[in-house]
Amino acid sequence: MKLETNSIYIHQDLIISCKNGDQKAFKELYMLYAKSMFNIAFRILKNHDEAEDILQEAFIKAYYKIDQYDFQATFGAWLKKIVVNQALDYLRKESKWNIxxxxxxxxxxxxxxxxxxxxxxxxxxxxxxxxxxxxxxxxxxxxxxxxxxxxxxxxxxxxxxxxxxxxxxxxxxxxxxxxxxxxxxxxxxxx
The missing domain is CATH 1.10.10.10 (Winged helix-like DNA-binding domain superfamily/Winged helix DNA-binding domain)
Structure with a gap:
């Protein structure tokens, strides 16, 4: 059964496949979103290697929490929130930024x-x-x-x-x- 068509349901088939354990589908999502999510991490961290690490950690987190994605927002917005939080947590942990x-x-x-x-x-x-x-x-x-x-x-x-x-x-x-x-x-x- 297909969900209604609007921007929230972009890549819904891939996401549903991921929720069903399809690793190829998750790799496709990674390929679709990696560049934009890297750019988000890089803008916050200002370091290429750290942004790469955060990108990987965010996608790992998204992989294990994909069942929590409920189509209430776009997948990109859901993933962006994970990336932003991972980057900010990294800054706090590394004492590169004091609140x-x-x-x-x-x-x-x-x-x-x-x-x-x-x-x-x-x-x-x-x-x-x-x-x-x-x-x-x-x-x-x-x-x-x-x-x-x-x-x-x-x-x-x-x-x-x-x-x-x-x-x-x-x-x-x-x-x-x-x-x-x-x-x-x-x-x-x-x-």
Whole structure:
């Protein structure tokens, strides 16, 4: 019996096969999702080898928990949550990120950042995000790239929603600075 057709049920046949123990089906899911899940881990960890390790651990976890996937969200969203949590757990375990670095940084400055005259190119923005300190990078990646809301980020990171917003605001300032520096370097090399 086929489930109704909509985006939540993408790859449903593969997922059902996985739930029935078909390892080839799981390998197919791995091939479909590995690159995007690696990119998520890499944006959080900023290290290729660590992101590879997290990717493998996340897929192992997904393999053993596939029965818990209930088609309430897309498989990609379910898997992304596993990858994000694995990456954050790794940062905490390796003491590469201290939650206190975020917790005491609530901002009262709600001023918006002026982006006028700033050329926004995806590759430059991604590089800027990778160059952010861990806390800023994590919040910016989760918000800008992964599409989480501040309330969700707060829950994932065990911080307040205001702290998430504050970290994102500061991250935007750093991103703007990086882009301006990048533009200045490009302007000098053109001359």
């Amino acid at each position: 206190d670095e975020l917790a005491d940084n609530d901002m009262t400055d709600d001023s918006e950042i002026d982006w006028e005259g700033i050329e926004m190119k995806v590759d430059i923005v991604k590089k800027a995000i990778l160059n952010l300190p861990t806390g800023f990078r994590t919040v910016a990646s989760l918000y800008l790239i992964e599409g989480y809301e501040h309330k969700e980020i707060a829950s994932i990171l065990s911080i307040s929603e205001n702290t998430s917003k504050s970290q994102f605001h500061r991250a935007k300032k750093k991103i703007k600075e990086y882009i301006k520096k990048s533009e200045a370097v490009n302007d000098q090399t053109i001359i």
